[in-house]
Amino acid sequence: MQTGMTRGDPAKRSMLLTALYIAQEQYGYLTQEAVERVASRLGLAVADVYSMASFYSLYRTEAMGRYVLQVCEGLSCHLVGGADRLVDYLGKKLGIKPGETTKDGLFTLEMVQCLASCGTSPAMRVNDALYENLTVEKVDEILETLRGYHV
């Protein structure tokens, strides 16, 4: 009998990371249905696919805001007065703590590890866009622009 870890074509299995990205984009996050579909398409056990989704930090198994604000808390961002100040500011402005989403579902605030922007810190990722050399003013501008898309 084949187990979840060994069954299937190895080359097919290597599509798993990409498949999870696609499913996440289609469903918004990795819902039970999304995970089950990926598992059945690649011939893997559902638990096996979940173990992947929970290992890699870019996969989400819960609903997120339309924009995920990921503030870098790495050392180089911290040294130039970044992480804490920006998270405090964003938290107050949006009325949420790190890990929470605004009531309108627009923003989720997160603290993340090094974004490799140490020479241009402080830095923040918003979905797939990277913002560097951040100031409170720049953060305001970014939020305003993003809100502008949803008026």
Add this chain to the structure above:
Amino acid sequence: MFERVLTRNFGLPRSESIDTYVANGGYQALRKALHEYKPQQLIEVVTASGLRGRGGAGFPAGRKWDFMPKDPAITKYVCVNTDEGEPGTFKDRELVEKDPHQIIEGVIIASYAVGAQRAFVYIRGEFFLGVKRWIKAIDDAYAKGFLGKNILGSGFSMDLSVHRGAGAYICGEETALIESLEGKRGQPRTKPPYPASVGLWGKPTLVHNVETLANVPHIVNCGAQWYAGIGTPKSTGPKIFCISGHVRNRGVFELPLGVPLREIIEEHAGGMTFDKKLKAVIPGGASTPMLTPQQLDTHMAFETLEAAGTMLGTGAIVVMNEDTCMVDVARRLMRFFAHESCGHCTPCRIGTQHMLSILERLEGGKGRPGDVHLLEELALSIRGNTFCPMGDGAVNPILSGLKLFRDEYDYHAKHKRCAVSGL
């Protein structure tokens, strides 16, 4: 006068495009390698150049190539490690975003030398622009006949594609990278066997950091002797240093290996911001032990940094001034390691969490008597006892911090506040 090698195209308009690269001599090394060299001769050239891996470990590249089996009947793979994530490091991102063809040319030459016809780029999931740049560059290289069938009429064929990671620092470790490419959790494998004998899908695999590969075309173009003449006898060639923290000019600086740390900080990085006093320097990324102002004349080469009790690592220099609380620095770094521990082995998985909780306690004014001793004991019992080098990396900031700044730790534990900031 040192002339920049790896970053020389960075200032050009559209430096990432294939047209800019070709117009500035790009892909000439590939032509030369495919038409004038036998694979074994290329391995000898790279060995003679003294090129060492730029991803952190500094293993001689030529030896790595030579470990690959020579039997042409065996399928082999090459992996390009773009999973940069060590705090302080941002050179690979710059290389991919600003000059991806230089790396591709290196990949093709390396693949030809070791007899691989399939190569994979593994890129960190967060690097969205990097993913786009890689895909565009590879498409353009195919269109010009640098990739695909019968490259430049040489009879050598190979394919290259991009695989996007999904957020796990550990995938920068070569066997974890291979696991992740196979669609599994990125947890390191037992070594030996090394990837050169059992790698991707069980086949011999050469894994290189992007900066290492970027050196290859230049070695082929200008010769091993020229390359070995840059740097020190044991650390040859140019190196991209990343500098961040409390200096005036942060960013990447390409300099010969062996350059004094003082020169990088005082000249290239313009010295300390607000003319503050220097307190400590991380020389090679988060996992390398710190240096003190008294060690500023240390040369930035593999052997000299080792002699100074630390490592060149990725060449990521983080500079901290006199106002920096070293317990806070340790806590920040430990948050990273605790978050990124893959969970495979107990000392790293549990140990980093325990060290972090002690550091959070000390920083939060809730330190207990004996905490500093406990922290040290934990770090010493983790060191050397983890499955992969990440455990050692995680305890390095603690042990070097305790060695150099123990009084700060003690002050936190005793007075429940910081001696530096007073808070």
